[in-house]
Amino acid sequence: MRIGVFVCQCGTNIAGTVDTEAVARRAMEYADVVYATSYVYTCSEPGQQEIQRRIKEMNLQGVVVAACSPRMHEPTFRRAVERAGLNRYMFEMANIREHVSWISTDKEANTRKAMELVHMAVAKLRFNQPLFSSKVPINKRVLIIGAGVAGIQAALDCSDGGLDVVLVEKNPSIGGKMAQLDKTFPTIDCSSCILGPKMVDISQKENVTLHACSEVESVSGYVGNFKVQIRKKATYVNWNACTGCGECVRKCPSRKAPDPFNEHLATARAINIPFPQAIPKKAAINRDYCLHFTKGKCGVCKKICPVNAIDYDMQDELVSEEVGAIIVATGFDLFDHSVYGEYGGGRYPDVISGLQYERILSASGPFGGHIRRPSNGREPRDIVFIACVGSRDASVGRPYCSGVCCMYIAKQAILTRDHLPDSNCYVFYMDIRSPGKNYDEFVRRAQEEYGVQYIRGRVGKIYPRGDRMVVQGADTLLGIQVEVEADLVVLATGVEASAGAGELAEKLRISYDQYGFYMESHPKLRPVETNTAGVFLAGACQGPKDIPASVAQGSAAAAKVQALFARDAIETDPQVALVNERTCVGCLKCIMVCPFGAIQSKTLRDGSIKAEVLASVCQGCGLCNATCPPKAIQLQHATDNQILAELNILCA
Amino acid sequence: MPVELKPKKTTVAYYQGCSLEQMASEFDVSTRVVCDALGVELVEIPDWSCCGSTPAHSYDPLLSAALSGRNLAIAEQQGFDVVMTPCPGCLKALKGALKVFKDPNKREAFLEILQMPFQGNIQAVSNLQLYFETIGTEAIRNRVTKPLTSLSIVPYYGCLISRPPDFMQFDDPENPISMDRILEALGASVPEFPFKTECCGATYGVTRNEIVGKLTGRILDMANRVGAQAIAVSCPLCQQNLDLRQAQVNRYWRRDFHMPVLYISQFMGLAFGVEPESLGIDKLFVEADSLLDILSREGERDQSVGGKMA
Ligand SMILES: Cc1cc2nc3c(=O)[nH]c(=O)nc-3n(C[C@H](O)[C@H](O)[C@H](O)COP(=O)(O)OP(=O)(O)OC[C@H]3O[C@@H](n4cnc5c(N)ncnc54)[C@H](O)[C@@H]3O)c2cc1C
Ligand code: SF4
Ligand code: SF4
Numbered sequence: 001m002r003i004g005v006f007v008c009q010c011g012t013n014i015a016g017t018v019d020t021e022a023v024a025r026r027a028m029e030y031a032d033v034v035y036a037t038s039y040v041y042t043c044s045e046p047g048q049q050e051i052q053r054r055i056k057e058m059n060l061q062g063v064v065v066a067a068c069s070p071r072m073h074e075p076t077f078r079r080a081v082e083r084a085g086l087n088r089y090m091f092e093m094a095n096i097r098e099h100v101s102w103i104s105t106d107k108e109a110n111t112r113k114a115m116e117l118v119h120m121a122v123a124k125l126r127f128n129q130p131l132f133s134s135k136v137p138i139n140k141r142v143l144i145i146g147a148g149v150a151g152i153q154a155a156l157d158c159s160d161g162g163l164d165v166v167l168v169e170k171n172p173s174i175g176g177k178m179a180q181l182d183k184t185f186p187t188i189d190c191s192s193c194i195l196g197p198k199m200v201d202i203s204q205k206e207n208v209t210l211h212a213c214s215e216v217e218s219v220s221g222y223v224g225n226f227k228v229q230i231r232k233k234a235t236y237v238n239w240n241a242c243t244g245c246g247e248c249v250r251k252c253p254s255r256k257a258p259d260p261f262n263e264h265l266a267t268a269r270a271i272n273i274p275f276p277q278a279i280p281k282k283a284a285i286n287r288d289y290c291l292h293f294t295k296g297k298c299g300v301c302k303k304i305c306p307v308n309a310i311d312y313d314m315q316d317e318l319v320s321e322e323v324g325a326i327i328v329a330t331g332f333d334l335f336d337h338s339v340y341g342e343y344g345g346g347r348y349p350d351v352i353s354g355l356q357y358e359r360i361l362s363a364s365g366p367f368g369g370h371i372r373r374p375s376n377g378r379e380p381r382d383i384v385f386i387a388c389v390g391s392r393d394a395s396v397g398r399p400y401c402s403g404v405c406c407m408y409i410a411k412q413a414i415l416t417r418d419h420l421p422d423s424n425c426y427v428f429y430m431d432i433r434s435p436g437k438n439y440d441e442f443v444r445r446a447q448e449e450y451g452v453q454y455i456r457g458r459v460g461k462i463y464p465r466g467d468r469m470v471v472q473g474a475d476t477l478l479g480i481q482v483e484v485e486a487d488l489v490v491l492a493t494g495v496e497a498s499a500g501a502g503e504l505a506e507k508l509r510i511s512y513d514q515y516g517f518y519m520e521s522h523p524k525l526r527p528v529e530t531n532t533a534g535v536f537l538a539g540a541c542q543g544p545k546d547i548p549a550s551v552a553q554g555s556a557a558a559a560k561v562q563a564l565f566a567r568d569a570i571e572t573d574p575q576v577a578l579v580n581e582r583t584c585v586g587c588l589k590c591i592m593v594c595p596f597g598a599i600q601s602k603t604l605r606d607g608s609i610k611a612e613v614l615a616s617v618c619q620g621c622g623l624c625n626a627t628c629p630p631k632a633i634q635l636q637h638a639t640d641n642q643i644l645a646e647l648n649i650l651c652a
Numbered sequence: 653m654p655v656e657l658k659p660k661k662t663t664v665a666y667y668q669g670c671s672l673e674q675m676a677s678e679f680d681v682s683t684r685v686v687c688d689a690l691g692v693e694l695v696e697i698p699d700w701s702c703c704g705s706t707p708a709h710s711y712d713p714l715l716s717a718a719l720s721g722r723n724l725a726i727a728e729q730q731g732f733d734v735v736m737t738p739c740p741g742c743l744k745a746l747k748g749a750l751k752v753f754k755d756p757n758k759r760e761a762f763l764e765i766l767q768m769p770f771q772g773n774i775q776a777v778s779n780l781q782l783y784f785e786t787i788g789t790e791a792i793r794n795r796v797t798k799p800l801t802s803l804s805i806v807p808y809y810g811c812l813i814s815r816p817p818d819f820m821q822f823d824d825p826e827n828p829i830s831m832d833r834i835l836e837a838l839g840a841s842v843p844e845f846p847f848k849t850e851c852c853g854a855t856y857g858v859t860r861n862e863i864v865g866k867l868t869g870r871i872l873d874m875a876n877r878v879g880a881q882a883i884a885v886s887c888p889l890c891q892q893n894l895d896l897r898q899a900q901v902n903r904y905w906r907r908d909f910h911m912p913v914l915y916i917s918q919f920m921g922l923a924f925g926v927e928p929e930s931l932g933i934d935k936l937f938v939e940a941d942s943l944l945d946i947l948s949r950e951g952e953r954d955q956s957v958g959g960k961m962a
Pocket of ligand 2 (some may be wrong): 251252254289290291293298
């Protein structure tokens, strides 16, 4: 093989602490190297042209570039050699920047290490083979999991782009947390007025299939060709017939069912439609509270229903959908403030969460939009808001900022002063985080126009005195202890990963961080992608976010899907495992270790059993390669021979 | 006495500490009586010495560990695997010694000073932990002969009994409930008491007693507001601040509190039918006569309707 070596100076990034000329000179001594040089910016246009010129002039069959991390420029150089007529896999990269020049100032040692890395790359390249990718057709349907505002936005954008959308929502209605909000910062526009039309749109789009009360059961396949099982939970109401008239709800005698939509400030009937604007607007029975199921008698709803939709025998149903891409938009859940014993541990009815207060403010909420104390239904006069409950507190395992609470308590305080002009509002805060567009101005309005009193300091304790609550805390600006007597205390409960985020991640084979938020592929440059091809993220499932950011990410994810679907087929990565049938003994140990289910067994005509890799499913992890006793299964582009060649150089 | 209800005999080493020898002797007396009634044999650690208290651990934690370690080592030599102390301060010192022993960086220095064989196979627990976790409220309830039915009592835990949580490893740090449950088992009504763990001022009683006046006053005030007739405690220092200093508090706040503050073991003793004198109730500064009157009236009424089941 005729090999050319290009040692990059990267300006002074590399040449500052590595003698690149010496590295190039030494390279000329390595087997098969016929050309070596040092170049100032190899990745630049002239740098790439230089490589191409030398390939042609010197008849090179393989190229090594010693430069930065392959994560940075391997694709660039692969394309460059390809344009000069080489197979893109006849190229190797030695990382002498991140692994050498940037981490030590000892030029001599650096130069020696750079020489060894280049030598290893050359040794490996001598065993490289041209590899070719194959094409698989893309199924141009998209699955969106979670129909909060992020999922809804993604679904509408995909639908507008002409894609078939399958939308799966675990609750009876779409809308997510935003549907529970009263007004939204920083413009105080009504949440259901801006979300409602989008929800209706979803129900009217011909190319959107909505599965509510449903969850993803299992996922198999790969980008372009996922197979998804969806469990539609039994609602005991035939939704094809149900018109959402609500007759059953009005007549149901079981009135003590939980009402999660109202954050348990009210109770619901056993058969219920969560809220007037629900999409789909269909009734569902809560089995645990339905007298038919618990006592074996009742049947009122069945008798009353004008369209005969009640079906007590309904079972969960599994439906299969085939899609080419998946957008995960499962949102967040609220931190459970009962771990704060000093705030009453959830024992005081007038110490409530931020979302409960949204329901109290909402005209469709438990008190019809009148602010009342949950304990006795009276109008409060003094209201205290406490920031950072379950945020920025390592002692409860939540060291991160929830990002939205400073803003939503400013909003809630403004709304409170609007509803009850004679009320006093106090906010205990650590710092005010309001970096969005028009956000700081909004907080200032709360302070200056609405007279909300901001007290900088933590609250140490909340306790009842008579029928009021005493909030005891520090004012760190004045350096004193303060006590505020309040009728209502609103905790700015933080944001945490949605319940079940971990299990879903495992089904989708995407990663999540220690708090359960899904991991983007790159925190700055790939904020919408996951590390699993074809799976994208939108909204608060990736980290705490407000509505503008959730909507933006929903649209971004939709754009990514459309870019993927703009092609009719995708090229598979040829860096996958390959079985040499002549040496395979059919032990099938590889099947057991493959985490992606990418290997299957097949029987040859002579009856012998062999392993077979599904190239489009294989992720190239190499577990099978390491496991295979006769070494019959080899990861292309990282075969045993290639790795041993590198090691031999290192150990020589 | 219904002998058959006695739980099976448990034997633990007993570390009373200096408070319980002097100021808080009634805590000692009542603890011994109650443990006897519950079938727990307390064996005083022979030749026990000072735990070091605040001076030792604020001067050098290793000194404190060595002083307490000696008592643990003696108890271990005697074959005990549990040592119980009613004083939270002593408990903190004993647990501190165990923590130092378990720390590989400190063990050697600790054993060097101790100069005694020590395996560290011994556990230090509080009286409450013994009652609540080992004996259990059910056994306590079974032992009651004179339920405190007509009394409303709030428990005051102070700062140390359940904190710091990972060190004490007992009960909830913000809302402890062990004494609540024991008092309920004794038949008392136990109102929700928000100041269970508020600071009583601790040793500031000696140096700056206006601080204790202020803080203890808040606790007494809250007990009053929630309708308590008495406070139950399990710490000699808490008892001292709430009881001995109640007159100072009254002067500071210009109030007229008259709130008896009894050790939990004294309440248990009363409910088990032990005579008040044998529980050292006469040692209280704020007299508990009103409580005792209520209880004896209650007893008469029960007698007149045929007596309560034990
Ligand atoms: C009290 C409060 C007030 C707020 N006020 C404002 C405001 O005024 N302005 C603003 O900009 N932001 C506000 N926010 C933030 C706002 O709520 C979020 O930005 C927004 O809801 C995020 O949308 P999402 O779609 O990512 O998540 P979500 O709204 O949480 O929606 C996620 C959806 O996915 C569904 N789901 C979850 N798991 C699954 C699963 N496994 N399978 C299927 N479906 C699943 C859920 O049921 C839900 O419908 C507030 C937040 C709180 C807590
Ligand atoms: S059958 Fe169940 S859901 Fe229907 S009305 Fe009766 S209790 Fe309500
Ligand atoms: S947004 Fe504000 S209140 Fe919420 S966690 Fe961050 S700093 Fe705390």
